[in-house]
Amino acid sequence: MTPQEMEKRIVRYGDLKPCRTAFIDAHTPGSDQKENFTIIGGGVSESPDQHVHIADTPGFNIGAAGQPPKCRNSLHSHTTAEVFFVLKGRWRFFWGRWGNAGEVVCEEGDIFNIPTGIFRGFENIGTDYGMIMSILGGDDAGGGVTWAPQVIEDAKDHGLILGENGVLYDSKKGESLPHNVSPMPLLTDEQLKDYAEAPTSAVVRNYIGRYWDMMALAADEPCKVIGEQALLKDKPGFEVELLTRGSISEETYSVDRYEILMVMRGHWKLTWEGGETTLAPGDVCAIPPQLRHSLAPSMTGEASLYRVMNTKDPAGATWQG
Incomplete structure (x- = not known):
């Protein structure tokens, strides 16, 4: 393998290309400054603007999230594993239906194997721009993101609608749902019962290094x-x-x-x-x-x-x- 061929298999930190409209909360105050990076595999971005650095997947996806201080990622869940480690900064992870079931603070180098079946979010609580690296299970990363109902409702108030096809439509850009696409339905009360309210003690003990x-x-x-x-x-x-x-x-x-x-x-x-x-x-x-x-x-x-x-x-x- 030549050096040029190997370089195509390396994504340099300084060459990362962010997407600022990757998810449904891209216009929601408090979440509107975050940047999403898809490094290996297609990830779970809902935006066609997302740049994929290496398309082939080795059985999982690699991504990253960059956020300035006080910027947060809204409550969501995945059907496959989501693992983060803190590359830069200080981060608060929180979880539960309303984000108040538990929380933990992770420092640089700490790793968090976030359990599935739980709504989770995260916030940069450091003083500078922070970066967390992610590993998402499966070649297709579980087929996307499931948002807590209030996240979808808040996004609609700020011009973003998620279609049932998993694509975002931005009214600020003059976009609207196609006639043959319905909005993503909100989870029902019965469906929400399937999402755990995990206690902090169990999460810290079993899922954080x-x-x-x-x-x-x-x-x-x-x-x-x-x-x-x-x-x-x-x-x-x-x-x-x-x-x-x-x-x-x-x-x-x-x-x-x-x-x-x-x-x-x-x-x-x-x-x-x-x-x-x-x-x-x-x-x-x-x-x-x-x-x-x-x-x-x-x-x-x-x-x-x-x-x-x-x-x-x-x-x-x-x-x-």
Whole structure:
């Protein structure tokens, strides 16, 4: 593989192209400044303006959300796993029908395997622009987003209507629902009973990994973060590990699946048969199956990255009640 071919498999943090109209709350005050990034796979954006950096999926999708301080993402749910780690800033995650069933604050490097079957939202509570990276289960990321009813109603008051076809129509641009498309129906009271009001204690205990705890666990071997035998014991269709300079050698290796590298801290030298390159914080690299390569920090100091690989497990529900 030539360096030019490998570069097509790398999405550089500085080259990310945002979409500011990705979801139904794009005009809702408090949510109207957020940016959505689709890095690998089509993601769940409801807007044709969304730029997809790498279309092929390795069994899951990679995306990101960037938000200024006090900007929030509205309450929604997915049918497959949604995992976030904080790249920059300080974030409050909240959940429940009205967003008041529980909440947790995550710092840089922390990872949150958000259970399915729960309405969730998140807010940048830091002092600067923040970024969270996401992993969505399944090649089609579960077919889209299910919004809490009040989110759809609020959006309509600000000119955005979501069609039953999953497409947004913006009256501020002169758009309206096509005659053959109905509005997305609101969930009924009976349907809303299927969404859990998970207690904070259970979520924090079973679904959150703290960065510095994982860094300690990864001192001399990869820290298994999400997986059957991992810190967060779950099988969402992919497994996640945290690597540090002490937990990986410079020997070449290959795997039989796609290997997605998501750099958290430091600069990492990636070497393969055909070239080498350096990965920086926020960069995402999709290494193809069977390619022999090696990975090592290229500078002194803190170095960490998340490594994600698909498994044969279904990408379905994770909430265990």
